[in-house]
Amino acid sequence: MSRLRIISRLLFCLSWLFPAGVQSQGVEMPYDTALISSVLAKAGDARDDEAIQLYNTAIQAAEKCLSGGGSKALVKAVKRKLIKARLGLGLVHYNRLEYAVSMELFRLALREAEASGDKLLVAECYFYIAEVYLEQSQFGNSMEYYRLSLSGYEKLNDDSGQFWCLAGMGIVQKLRGNYKDAVELYNKALLKARNTGMTYEEAICHNNLGNVHRKTGDFAKAMESYEKAIEVFRKINDVAAVSDCLNNIGNLYSDNHNPFRALEYYSQSLKMAQNLNDEYRLIIRYKNMAGAYTELKDYENAGLFLEDALRLAEKSGDKSFLGSCNMLFGKLHIVKNDFIIASAFFRKSVNLFEEIGAMPELAEALTELSYTLINLNSVREAIEMADKAMKIAAATGSLKGRLDASLCLAACYEKAGNSDKAYTCLKSAAALKDSIYTAEKYRTIEEIEAGFARSELKKENEALSQNSLLQKQAIRTKNIILLLLGISLLLGIALIWLIYKRKNEAKRETGVIRRQSEEIGRLSEDLSAKERELTAKTIFINQKNQLLEKLIGELDELKKTDVSEASVQHLQVQLKQELAPNAWKEFEVQFNEVHPGFQARLIRNYPDLTPAERRLCSFIRLDMNTREVSSLTGQSIKSIEVARTRIRKKLGVPHEQNLTNFIALI
Template sequence: MKKLLLLCFLLGSASQWIVSQNKVDSLMQQLKSEKETNKKIQLYIDLCRAHIAHDYETSKLYAQRAAALAKEVDNTFGLAQSYSCEGSLYNYYQQYIPAICILEKAIALYGDNQFLEEVGYDNLQLANSYKNIGNYATGLERAFKANDIYKKLNNQNGLRRVSNLLGSLYRYLGNYDKSIYYYSKSLEISELQDYQPGMAAALNNWGLVHKLQGNNELALEYYARSGAIEKMLGDKHGIGIYYNNVGIIHLESNRLDSAFVYFKYALALREETGDEKGKANVYDNLGDYYQKIGNLKKAEEYYIRCIELAKKLHLVRLESVAYKSLTETYEKNENYKAAFSAHKRFKQLSDSLFNYNKALEYMQLEMQHQKKEDLALSELKTQRERFIYFIVIGLFLILFMVFMIMIQKQRSRSIYQKLRAAELEKKQKKINQALERKNKELVSFSMNIAQHHELCLSVINKLETTIGSLKKDNKPIIQNIINEIKSDLNHSSWEEFEVRFLQVHQSFYDNLMSQFPSLSQNEKRLCAFLRLDMSTKEISSITGQTPHTINVARTRLRKKLNLANTDVALNDFLISY
């Protein structure tokens, strides 16, 4: 049965290759007979795309030929397309810095208001590149640009892809609420389109978020839903991802036998589909498994396999992780010489990752410098053309002088407006910094309240424990002390917090109560904490209430604020008051 499945897979792969080769042959035939330059450019770009997945050098050659030809005939759109295609190639082979540089050039050539489909796609590619080098802020910026374009075009496929990417970016940033929000949007669009691969991807990513939040059982539930779709589709790559993810949870939960089985299934599928990157990841996981069961020789073997494959594929981050694990294995085996050598390599790779991001910064600076030089050359060329033009039409010299004076005045006005805007921005920045400082002081004061509550509660507990052993005459005195401390807990700390809060946010309560007059005192207090962007855990520490009680209060508050059936976060809503 296994041989039959393997044969079917090989036949399927072969048929795909034949279709691909037929397409390449057809494009080559058209290229030989084509005389029009602009059509040749498009054929070169199509050939570049056709070779991306299996021939790096040939694909790059066709992209460069398209670019050279586009420059010759001043075809800006063709040049932008050739850059976009080359960027796709670099992304496919995980060369993210060259991908970023060339895609930035492509977007600059397309312009802001033209070719929106192409600009949206390249922004999506850029966001993915920035995500993979760890520059999540810029990745978000590019992803939201793509999102705006796809909304304008009502492109549901683009919105589905960009929502999934936004979910991943927020996941890496640790903002799990927003991560789930965007994964759910991607899932919703996939369900509307009945696009099964999109549903599987969104559910799998949702599972990753639950795993990061420590909810392994819920993560397994989402993995299972994703895996069921992949199995229905017969997508062996997706099934391999499912088995690997489930294996990791079983490994972390010390269900070692089942973890090993899942990793073996994942490895078999990745070997069958030729997924080299996936194989490297499974090797690393198998190394972790063998280290956990104490088979250090096997752990060493799989870590070395992972390192060799990661090095071949230029997966620097994975190679670095594997070297770190290999160091621990050698140390446990008391092979300190090998451990020192592995740790040294781990440090080299860590440094190279740091330098990788620095190289991107330098390349970006170089691109900015090049843009300035191009702009300066363009301005110089314009000035020369104007000079020649005004010599030829000397009769209009006086008009030209008046025109230049008007331009100078406009420039002066523009400079003044920019300076004024900069000054206002500086003032606003100072105000914002002061407000942020005050908010931090409020949060710090709130934590002091929590510590004060904990201390008082500790004293009350000790007094209540010992009151039974005291003389009858002393018991009322101690009880009065306990009552006074409890009274202080209920009133004075909150009153002092409220005074400090209103010093920073003077009109918060007035604005809030004018719109929602039915809010109780406790709900007003909860609003104040949420206005400071405090988490449920922090509010629980301050008020002495359980997180469950806080969550119930938040739900009731959402109803009172008319947010029950919306996706609007409470802290985002309250920040406007």
């Protein structure tokens, strides 16, 4: 302790030994309630040894004040301060895991509170006694005192006290495996907090409900409860509580054997704890990170985080954390088969738990040490450690501790070659196992159904259950993989068949297209030949008609000579009669071969057209002009133009539309 703290403590002691108004004549002044209240206030802010010293000072001051007598009101006030001091001192020992000392102080405070008739302090004492029983796993006694405390708070209409009693009872039921009752109690506490506007307590209730749902394997409800708690904690900006919720969500994923997701939430929670510089929470976070990395078989990172947790535990001086960290280190080295180093860590944890009187943890550490000594062939010492663990577990009433110790003793005697004693220990373990299952049947059933697996299994039957679960999961995974492979194979075969079928269809379609292309090419060539023939025929007819017209003209000249006019005229008539019909007959045959169905469509769609008009439409279809048509038909140009006008009218072609284009589309 620094000189500054020593001087401040001396001044503080002088302040209550010689309060204001003390005279130098040596007249001793009585203690007053204000002085005791001041000491209690300082004790509430102090820690560990300093707090113990201050509470003892307040107790001594109150007892001395009561011995001096005084008014009834003064005596009542001092007695109340005395009870408060005893409760405060009991809480310090409680936090130091010194449960026997704290229980003695709480019971003494209870007797004084009952004697004074202070119902509020009586209910408070009941609550603290219930808390001690809870930590000692004496669930029946704990529930009894929680109910007494709850009854007292209900008579006083103390909502806050009722809430904490209901929350404590919920914890008891959760630890006993009565999850349905735990949920019911937490819901009552939640309703109490909600109706009285206790926002912080409401969030705590959601967080605890999440832990219960996590234990029962209802991960959806657990996550929902955690999120509700986080929402409230974030609203009131309680970063530490948010960090706790994230840590619990990480535990949820860790319990569900998803260490990757667990690490995500542990990392978020760890970051918040680091920003708060909250070393208490950092120890827990580092331990959880180490556990997740151990499950991932990343022993290097697991060791690093355990070292950080151990360093902070040593700095804080919390021997409970130190013992836990050393035990985790021992288990980590057992995984690596480093039994010598593991035994050293287990010995440290044994010494620490023994020093603080943490009997359940001490029994666990002794059992772990005994298993390590078996592997080091130190059988005699292993038997001593296991036997000591058995006695401690029996004294604390821990069935699980007795079971672990019995199994360990069986292994020790088997190693020593004493099969009779090994058999006796195994029989005892079997009986204990049945007792545990009977006492915690609901929790065991729910946990098995939810697929939970404990990370620190020591009991042989739990290890077998774990292996069975893993084998079932492996078989299920294998079946799923085989099913997926089968489906993939079928899909692959179907795909190959479709590709093969599509390829054959494509070949057939290619052949058909090729044959069609060849046929189209042949028809195109025939059509081209017909068109060339038709064009040649048309030119020939045109040339013949021109020749005939020339001859007719020459005959007109002959009529002016001595040749008989009647003979020449007769010849002209015969030539004109042969001019157009003969030309059309030859033309019609060729035209129908090149443009089949054209004349039939004209007759069907436009029955009013005359044969001469249909003939003219054929010439227009060939894109012949009026002069060329006149030459072929022997009609005058004017007659052709008049005929075109009649055709336009019968076809219903507007004047602004091209007649040739219209006829080409028929």
